[in-house]
Amino acid sequence: MSSPLVVLILSLLLGVQPVTTDLYLPALPAITDGFGASMAQAQLTLSGLLLAFGLSQLVWGPISDRFGRRPVLLVGLVAYTIAAIGSAFAPSMSLLIVWRIVQGAAMGASVMCARAIVRDLYTPEAGARAMSKGLSGLGVIACLSTPLGGLLSDLFGWHAALLALALFAAMTLAVVVLRFEETVRTPNLRALEPVTLLRTWIHILRNPTFWAFALLAMMSYGGLFTFLAASSFVFIKIMGLSKTVYGALMFSMSAAYLGGTVMCRRLLKRYGVHRTVAIGGVFSLVGGTALGVLALLGVESVWAIMVPVYLFMLGHGVHQPCGQSGAVGPFPQAAGAASALSGFLMMLSAFGMGHWLGTHMDGTVLPLTNGMWFWGVMTAAVAWGLVLRIRPDSPRVAD
Numbered sequence: 001m002s003s004p005l006v007v008l009i010l011s012l013l014l015g016v017q018p019v020t021t022d023l024y025l026p027a028l029p030a031i032t033d034g035f036g037a038s039m040a041q042a043q044l045t046l047s048g049l050l051l052a053f054g055l056s057q058l059v060w061g062p063i064s065d066r067f068g069r070r071p072v073l074l075v076g077l078v079a080y081t082i083a084a085i086g087s088a089f090a091p092s093m094s095l096l097i098v099w100r101i102v103q104g105a106a107m108g109a110s111v112m113c114a115r116a117i118v119r120d121l122y123t124p125e126a127g128a129r130a131m132s133k134g135l136s137g138l139g140v141i142a143c144l145s146t147p148l149g150g151l152l153s154d155l156f157g158w159h160a161a162l163l164a165l166a167l168f169a170a171m172t173l174a175v176v177v178l179r180f181e182e183t184v185r186t187p188n189l190r191a192l193e194p195v196t197l198l199r200t201w202i203h204i205l206r207n208p209t210f211w212a213f214a215l216l217a218m219m220s221y222g223g224l225f226t227f228l229a230a231s232s233f234v235f236i237k238i239m240g241l242s243k244t245v246y247g248a249l250m251f252s253m254s255a256a257y258l259g260g261t262v263m264c265r266r267l268l269k270r271y272g273v274h275r276t277v278a279i280g281g282v283f284s285l286v287g288g289t290a291l292g293v294l295a296l297l298g299v300e301s302v303w304a305i306m307v308p309v310y311l312f313m314l315g316h317g318v319h320q321p322c323g324q325s326g327a328v329g330p331f332p333q334a335a336g337a338a339s340a341l342s343g344f345l346m347m348l349s350a351f352g353m354g355h356w357l358g359t360h361m362d363g364t365v366l367p368l369t370n371g372m373w374f375w376g377v378m379t380a381a382v383a384w385g386l387v388l389r390i391r392p393d394s395p396r397v398a399d
Helices: 003-022 025-035 039-067 069-088 093-121 124-156 158-179 194-205 208-238 243-296 302-328 335-360 366-385
Strands: none
Touching: 003 039, 003 093, 003 124, 003 158, 003 243, 025 039, 025 093, 025 124, 025 158, 025 208, 025 243, 039 069, 039 093, 039 208, 039 335, 069 093, 069 158, 093 124, 093 302, 093 335, 124 158, 124 243, 124 302, 194 208, 194 335, 208 243, 208 302, 208 335, 208 366, 243 302, 243 366, 302 335, 302 366, 335 366
8 A cells, every 4th residue: 555545544544533522522512402411421422432442442453463454444334334323313312322332342443453554564663653644634534523513513403413423434434445455464363362362461561661652642632532521511501602613613622733743743853752752741731731720710711721722732743643653663463452452541541531520510611621731740741751761772662
């Protein structure tokens, strides 16, 4: 496959995640009101999906190491499309939650394979650059997702917003069927044997490079999830913004993330992975802290939230390419398993945060601002305290 085709496929596979989470956010308050559901139930449509997403990767990863990425992608994308249609026509909140959980499990195949494909095709250093290009494509998709979700919800109702997910998945499935070529050259025939699988997981979990980069991605994603889960209620319910204006704000947030991925590639060329991550930590810490302090001082406005969020998202655009590619870098023969464990940790933080938000959303901006402040501090701590301690010339970060 040509490099542009690889970037396109990575963008679509990774882009399934923001489409699944971002596009339906403007419709979430309407879904909640329409079903007469509680705030905790509303959060479960997101946190339950992400928990299933994280857990499923532990299954998809070893399967893809054994049978290849292509079969896993085909099964996952077909299942996702069916679940998306089920979500759009769910007659109750309970069934919507069930279908969203199925969606999350199917989505795990797409995103896990994308990270593993990068390791199949590139060395760790080149993989960070390739991942940043794929995540730039994700950023473009994310920019369009929330405004489109708001528009569809306003014009046709929340059912249309959820049905759009099925259309995106069907398009991605068509690209995989027609253009994707298997990237696993030597399948691990013993990957699914319990003893081999356990030994592989132990080997991965004992690797300090894995933990440094996996925790970096985990902490940074925790901040993003906090914003995704709480922002629609803060801006639409508390501040009274329209869905269209909210969609525009989410567009600008995604654009800041896109800028962070571009900045990541330039920093990588000049400074390498470790110093790039350290620079990104500055944006995470300053953005998260400014957000928390302004809210505690009683400065509550759209821009008192969004400007610090832009800074955080610049850091997020640096940390995700480096974290996701760095976590699988030391494991060329077990990229699927390493990708799965890294993805599981990311979604574990999201599920925990979603549960916390479901019980702490109190009609103020503080759950959102305090949550992102926490994750900003934790991201910087990992960037400076763990990643920088890994020697760039260590054999653990190269083939």
